[in-house]
Amino acid sequence: MRKGILIAAVLDDDCLTLDEFARACAVRREWVIEHVREGLLGVPGEEQERWRFGSRELRRARQIRRFERDFDAVPELAALVADLLEELAELRAQLGSGRFD
């Protein structure tokens, strides 16, 4: 099945709302709210309606969800592992090891 050329939009130019973000992570919106309230996911601003999520938070949230699901990890531990992996990826990128994932 082929279609015409699709124009991709960079997520950080048009960030996701709470509902869009929950859907993209395949989680309930309550899951997102809990993780934001616990400080495990970052959003600018206090009001829920104004929360906007970019690439980094989406990548982190999906990782956290996988660790919670695959290892029964508590959210804090899952977030800690996601933080460490992010730091590892940055260090690898700086070293130019050629393995950025």
Place this chain on the structure above:
Amino acid sequence: MQFKDYYQALGVGREATADEIKKAYRKLARKHHPDLSKEPGAEARMKEINEAYAVLSDTDKRAAYDKVGRGYQPGEEFRPPPDWDENFEFSGTGYGSDAGSADFSDFFAELFGRMGGRQREAGGRQSEARGEDHHAKILLDIEDAWRGVTRQLSLRAPRLDAAGRVTLDTRTLDVQIPGGVREGQLIRLAGQGSPGFGGGPAGDLLLEVHFRPHRHFRVNGRDLALDLPVAPWEAALGAVIPVALPDGSTLKVRIPAGAQSGRQLVVRGRGIPGHPPGDLELTVRVVLPPADTPRAKELYEAMARELPFDPRATGGD
């Protein structure tokens, strides 16, 4: 379609208890989890493990699988008998609620996708629901990020046919990716995820950007890093050196006199373009000319004789 031995995938016997299955899964997940493992093929192996665990950790699915799989060997051609799942009552859809259905095999889709389909039929009128978002990774060259690029992607996605069975479709998309994307950034293709149900809108396709390793450049966000080889006299006396950028243009960089190997120079705003653009980070690498001719040896000997220089005394490298 080939039969999949889920017990073998988790390395447990057919009589394994739920606890043993969970332990085996955890152990394998730690080893092959794509977030943790750097082994090639870890993602594919984790999908197998997740699929096996989705079946064997669910009492209903395990019982159904045991019934239909009796006597089959892994890899053997498999065709489930008609109505094999009669009298099984399944909770939820065939796919686990957390598991990405696109991640599972045709074998899983044939067995458990069908259950989901039947349940939906039995459930009567479907309410309107938006389709799932899909995720995929896209590998770009640094040059593509600079200029933007049109890429052809082949993606596999499950589709519910008229009989309520899940089949896996391959579709090809031509996607225009804007310039200035960064490593790890997500780009969104609206409406290119799963189709919606009952007239609901389709989900989106989200692509995570990764860069292929480049021969010369390293990427960190929009910053580009490059080792800059220089001759000893360029480093000692200072020089203006042309640097070829990934977009084909050339940037003239001034090396200050006395630059040592390892010295870092930053050219602001000359990394990958964007808002804001990245920086170009250069690391000076002094390369010695070989002393492989009488004249070259003579020049080195003249320096040794005439320059009062002790690299150990100055802490030089």
